[in-house]
Amino acid sequence: QVQLVESGGGLVQAGGSLRLSCAVSGRTFSRRTMGWFRQAPGKDREFVATITWSGRTYYADSVKGRFTISRDNAKNTVYLQMNSLKPEDTAVYYCAASPTSYSGGAYYAYEYNYWGQGTQVTVSS
Secondary structure, three states: OOOEEEEOOEEEEOOOOEEEEEEEOOOOHHHOOEEEEEEOOOOOOEEEEEEOOOOOEEEOOOOOOOEEEEEEOOOOEEEEEEOOOOHHHOEEEEEEEOOOOOOOOOOOHHHOOEEOOOEEEEEEO
């Protein structure tokens, strides 16, 4: 069984930064494509970023140039560095693990089979 535990959320002013972490249990972390999604109140869950086993990264247009996804396979951890935060970034952020490795990243929720419990990010104006 794979478990994901996110941390690092909080309240920050617009223009500030936060770093989210997602610790993953299980021995197959390095072979999985990982992703971050977010869900704002009243909205659908949306893709934020994905990283392949080899370190290729892909981003939603809304966060490109501001967010950076990375992974440390030795620590079974994936990160999301968020800079220049905007009020519209306010959401619950979820970490997700795919059952396999997608060479081109994974952009859709159905491509992931394990999810964390989410961490709240609130950006004040």
